Amino acid sequence: MAETSTAVTKATSKKMRRKEAEALILSAAEKVFAEAGFGGATMQLIADVAGLPKANLHYYFPTKELLYRQVVQKIFQIWLQAADIFDQAEGPEEGIGAYIDAKMEISRRHADGSKVWASEVMHGAPVIQDYLETTLTDWTNGRIDVIERWISEGRMAQIDPRHLLYMLWATTQHYADFGHQIDTLNGGAPLDDKQWEAAKSNIKTIILRGIGATE
Amino acid sequence: MAETSTAVTKATSKKMRRKEAEALILSAAEKVFAEAGFGGATMQLIADVAGLPKANLHYYFPTKELLYRQVVQKIFQIWLQAADIFDQAEGPEEGIGAYIDAKMEISRRHADGSKVWASEVMHGAPVIQDYLETTLTDWTNGRIDVIERWISEGRMAQIDPRHLLYMLWATTQHYADFGHQIDTLNGGAPLDDKQWEAAKSNIKTIILRGIGATE
DNA sequence: GGCCTTCCTGACCGTATGGTCAAATTCAGA
DNA sequence: TCTGAATTTGACCATACGGTCAGGAAGGCC
Incomplete structure (x- = not known):
């Protein structure tokens, strides 16, 4: 060696x-x-x-900026990938449930990337502002359409789709971005498989019931 | 004087x-x-x-570190203040509802502070690790007791209190920490009074219904 | 081997940053 | 008005950082 x-x-x-x-x-x-x-x-x-x-x-x-930009772009790609699950679902329970699963998996497997993204946005997105205005805006509007369709079909309660999306992002990414705080409150140890499962399950239970997509 | x-x-x-x-x-x-x-x-x-x-x-x-430490401590105080509302409530609908209101108000009025806190935690809390281990741990455990009491009294569904707290923190702080992203998706303008009200209302609706604290 | 492209790296440079200091200024109280 | 403590500040310093560069090494191809 x-x-x-x-x-x-x-x-x-x-x-x-x-x-x-x-x-x-x-x-x-x-x-x-x-x-x-x-x-x-x-x-x-x-x-x-x-x-x-x-x-x-x-x-x-x-340059440092160029390296940083590539890192952020890489994250954004992974981040968008989870979108596919959303579209291919036939209803909110399946679609949103699977989306939560996917985003929680990303929070666990790509915690560093999630933090870089969060940091970038928190500081005003100096590097990826154009992504926010184009790709992310388009993605968001597309998902809002899907949710609105579900609502009009009576498959879930009348919830503001935009704020629902923010809630999904917030709850799932929290486990990556604030992972250190969560670990500390967990006695200093990272969540194990069972605890991650409990986290996912809890989020899905509350949100799906909260939007009236499950009975 | x-x-x-x-x-x-x-x-x-x-x-x-x-x-x-x-x-x-x-x-x-x-x-x-x-x-x-x-x-x-x-x-x-x-x-x-x-x-x-x-x-x-x-x-x-x-030193820069000393100045930074004071800034973080200031935030933490404001952050803990919202706890009082939790304790004085007689049930989950009132307590959690008011807590969401309070934390959303903090996200709006102290967005900078929230970002500093988030940044600090995201980078492993090098400065305020002791706070996480003492004050925050105690606070969290106290609130978990309250929620467990509500559950045992049959006033809400059997939800893991810890993950419920994470969800409350995540959803409310998201509006401060990711405010730039939200503003961008809002056409570049900050949320107005009505939109903040809609956000609060949405979060409360979903979570309170999700935990079975409202009918 | 001879040649060319790609890759590697120690040494170096200008700049910006956190922090210091001693001299100047202000002000309350005697 | 005088005195001493608190405050203000421009000038200065050592260091660390992002970035450059010239020259060397490695490997493919004839």
Whole structure:
């Protein structure tokens, strides 16, 4: 084992291909940006986590902003993926239930990414404002249409679809963004499988009953 | 005794009293920390916002960390205040309903503070970890007792109290922390009085019905 | 091997930042 | 008015940061 150990899996060959190197750096960057925020993160620290010299980072990502932008974009893609579940459902109980499941899974598996996104939005979305105005707006309006259809079909109560969506985002992402607070209140340990299941179940129970989609 | 303080925004007299100066600086710091995060905020920018020379900040707050800590503590106090409403209620519909109202009011009036708190927790609570482990833990356990009593009295469904609290925090704080995203989806304008009322009403409707505290 | 492209990296640079300090200013009370 | 403590401030400093660059190493292809 001549290779130095790093937090992120490191490639074995001396010379990396673009995609490998970029993925390695993006992964390290996501972690560091999540832990320290954009301003608090340093290229040196990202380099250390990736197990590469700092200058090598600048070879693949010329500036810190560019690296950060790619990290945020990666999250946003994953985030949007959960949308498919919503559309393919035949009713609110199935659609919203599955959406909660999917978003909770993302909160668990991609907590760092969720934090980066939250941080970005909290600071006024300086980097991804255009995404909010285009992709996210379109996505939201599409889902509002679906919910309104469900309401007009009498499959759920008359709820403001927009605020329902905010509620879904808030409750699910909370488990990623405020994971540290939740862990602390859990005695310092991360939620185990059973507790995650309880969290999902609770959210689904309350919201689905709350919107009158279950009886 | 009689303070001749007139304007909170800017100092009028050449020499300030400690409390005035500290309040002015804390207010500016809260704004800047919320917008830029701890790492992104600079003492120079806080000084500019406060309308004071940078060296003057260091006279009242020796280090950036100390200033930040005070800002976070201030938020936490406001945050805990909303707890009183919870205890004085005679049932879940009144108690949780009023708590949602109170927390939504905080999200609207102290959005910057909420963001600072969120940022702090998201980055692992390096500064206020002790608060999470003591005050917040105690507060949470106390509220869990109240909710469990309501459940045992048959006044609401059997819901995990802990996850219900997380849900209340998540949904209400979302309107502060993700306010920029919400504003963008609102056509770029902040929510007006009517929209805030709709948001509050929606949350209360869904959650109270969801936990079986209303019929 | 010879050559070219891609990749790697230590050393370096200008700038911005948190923090210091000593001299100046203000003000309450004697 | 005088005195001493509290406050204000411009100038200054050491450090750390993002970014650059020149030269070296690795590997594919003939």
